[in-house]
Amino acid sequence: MNPRSSAAATSTAPSEDAAGAGGRRDVKPLPCTRPSRADAARNYDLLVMAARQAFEEHGTDTSLEEIARRAGVGIGTLYRRFPSRTALLEAVYVEEIQSVCDRAHGFADKLGPFDALAAWLQSFVDYSVSKKSLASELTVALGKDSEFFTACKMNVREAGDLLLDRAKEAGTVRPELELMDILRLVGGITMGREMEPDQANRLLDIVLAGLKAAPAS
Amino acid sequence: MNPRSSAAATSTAPSEDAAGAGGRRDVKPLPCTRPSRADAARNYDLLVMAARQAFEEHGTDTSLEEIARRAGVGIGTLYRRFPSRTALLEAVYVEEIQSVCDRAHGFADKLGPFDALAAWLQSFVDYSVSKKSLASELTVALGKDSEFFTACKMNVREAGDLLLDRAKEAGTVRPELELMDILRLVGGITMGREMEPDQANRLLDIVLAGLKAAPAS
DNA sequence: TACAATACGGAGGGTACCTCCGCTTTTTCA
DNA sequence: TGAAAAAGCGGAGGTACCCTCCGTATTGTA
Numbered sequence: 001m002n003p004r005s006s007a008a009a010t011s012t013a014p015s016e017d018a019a020g021a022g023g024r025r026d027v028k029p030l031p032c033t034r035p036s037r038a039d040a041a042r043n044y045d046l047l048v049m050a051a052r053q054a055f056e057e058h059g060t061d062t063s064l065e066e067i068a069r070r071a072g073v074g075i076g077t078l079y080r081r082f083p084s085r086t087a088l089l090e091a092v093y094v095e096e097i098q099s100v101c102d103r104a105h106g107f108a109d110k111l112g113p114f115d116a117l118a119a120w121l122q123s124f125v126d127y128s129v130s131k132k133s134l135a136s137e138l139t140v141a142l143g144k145d146s147e148f149f150t151a152c153k154m155n156v157r158e159a160g161d162l163l164l165d166r167a168k169e170a171g172t173v174r175p176e177l178e179l180m181d182i183l184r185l186v187g188g189i190t191m192g193r194e195m196e197p198d199q200a201n202r203l204l205d206i207v208l209a210g211l212k213a214a215p216a217s
Numbered sequence: 218m219n220p221r222s223s224a225a226a227t228s229t230a231p232s233e234d235a236a237g238a239g240g241r242r243d244v245k246p247l248p249c250t251r252p253s254r255a256d257a258a259r260n261y262d263l264l265v266m267a268a269r270q271a272f273e274e275h276g277t278d279t280s281l282e283e284i285a286r287r288a289g290v291g292i293g294t295l296y297r298r299f300p301s302r303t304a305l306l307e308a309v310y311v312e313e314i315q316s317v318c319d320r321a322h323g324f325a326d327k328l329g330p331f332d333a334l335a336a337w338l339q340s341f342v343d344y345s346v347s348k349k350s351l352a353s354e355l356t357v358a359l360g361k362d363s364e365f366f367t368a369c370k371m372n373v374r375e376a377g378d379l380l381l382d383r384a385k386e387a388g389t390v391r392p393e394l395e396l397m398d399i400l401r402l403v404g405g406i407t408m409g410r411e412m413e414p415d416q417a418n419r420l421l422d423i424v425l426a427g428l429k430a431a432p433a434s
Numbered sequence: 435t436a437c438a439a440t441a442c443g444g445a446g447g448g449t450a451c452c453t454c455c456g457c458t459t460t461t462t463c464a
Numbered sequence: 465t466g467a468a469a470a471a472g473c474g475g476a477g478g479t480a481c482c483c484t485c486c487g488t489a490t491t492g493t494a
Contacts, residue, residue, distance in 0.1 A: 037460060040472060063450060074474030079452060140408075174426075178419070185420045188405025191357075202395070203402045209391075210427025254491060257441060280481060291443030296483065 035081070046071040047078055052092045059133040060089065089137055090149070096134070097152045100124065104159035113170035117163040118208055121186050125200050128190035136191055156183070173211045182211065252298070261298055263288040269309045276350040277306065306354055307366070313351070314369045317341065321376035330387035334380040335425055338403050342417050345407035356404030373400070390428045399428065 050071035054062040068078040082088040107116040128135035167173040189203045267288035271279040285295040299305040324333040345352035377396045384390040406420045
């Protein structure tokens with residue numbers, strides 16, 4: 001399931017913005033950018049590395065204190081840089097998403113319109129099967145509207161539309177398809193924890209069959 | 218909050234199934250039994266009712282202590298009867314799963330082979346959209362191997378295979394399809410939290426297109 | 435009614451979340 | 465270069481939740 005829903009009951013109002021007395025809260029337009037001060041930058045990297053490793057090994061439910069311990073920093077440092085578990089996930093995902101986009105371009109260069117699209121989706125499924133919960137979170141993230149993910153989504157959309165539009169022009173997929181729908185569906189394949197690679201492939205085959213242009217209805 | 222508007226599900230008269238070998242379909246081999254002593258039985262009911270309501274209102278992450286409080290029993294009583302959150306989910310799901318099965322038979326009586334299957338899957342998606350996290354858990358559960366869910370899965374499988382086999386015999390879906398694959402895929406549609414009904418329907422359309430028999434290539 | 439079996443409930447120990455604030459490190463600038 | 469200012473560090477501590485344990489209360493039975 002999801003990371004424990006962070007809950008409730010924060011007592012004090014976090015409404016303080018600027019110009020507060022002792023206000024130590026600059027609202028950052030881009031959440032979790034790498035800080036500039038030397039020690040802070042080092043700790044940022046340590047935390048992201050530790051988080052990625054921990055998420056892969058033990059799932060995205062890993063205790064944040066465990067991650068801080070792995071990174072060798074105090075829990076306060078983690079929370080200062082990443083105010084929520086989601087913020088930490090975001091930092092980890094940037095690279096994953098970039099990797100997804102890069103693959104799309106690679107396939108576009110080598111394969112025909114439909115095959116390139118299929119290969120890209122296949123690679124997404126393979127990745128999801130091997131990095132279970134991380135990929136699930138990523139899929140969920142693509143459906144969200146967080147300020148941060150909007151940029152990531154644009155990259156994915158650009159890469160994916162390249163493949164999808166090619167396939168549409170070639171007439172090999174139905175023209176009314178929307179990229180985000182396809183990604184959502186493919187992402188859903190591996191959503192439920194345990195998934196054999198064979199089963200994942202069968203599900204993807206169903207989806208791919210559903211994308212193909214109907215010769216005649 | 219009405220627990221479920223749909224059929225009170227008499228279900229005591231599961232008419233003899235038309236398809237399949239001599240299937241006996243008694244439902245409910247549940248290990249999670251209602252206790253016999255008066256006070257224990259009363260508390261069991263209170264807990265399941267409170268849990269269903271809480272899961273629908275606040276998701277399946279609701280604190281177990283909150284559920285015990287709603288039910289008006291001590292936390293110890295909850296844990297004695299339901300040793301884990303999963304056990305409580307199981308008790309709630311029995312009715313949900315039964316409802317899913319009942320609908321399958323209803324559609325089989327009224328619609329043609331493919332349309333009945335499509336309607337059943339559509340009803341599952343509709344239900345999932347409205348009862349988000351509960352349905353997500355249910356979908357995940359169908360992929361698990363717990364002793365309890367095995368029985369539930371058999372019921373669903375029986376109901377679903379009725380529809381799927383009819384469609385296969387009519388030649389309207391690909392013959393190599395497996396029911397659990399289809400359910401997994403359809404369940405995945407609503408997995409990522411936020412989902413507009415429109416989008417869910419578009420995704421289901423892709424899946425349904427993928428099920429259809431290829432017109433002999 | 436009395437006794438045995440069963441169930442109740444909540445205190446309490448453990449873990450994780452997140453905040454707060456005194457201390458330390460880095461950067462700035464005269 | 466050497467303070468002072470700015471920025472960051474770390475972990476103690478308050479809270480919520482999980483789950484167990486056991487003295488007390490209720491129910492079924494002879």
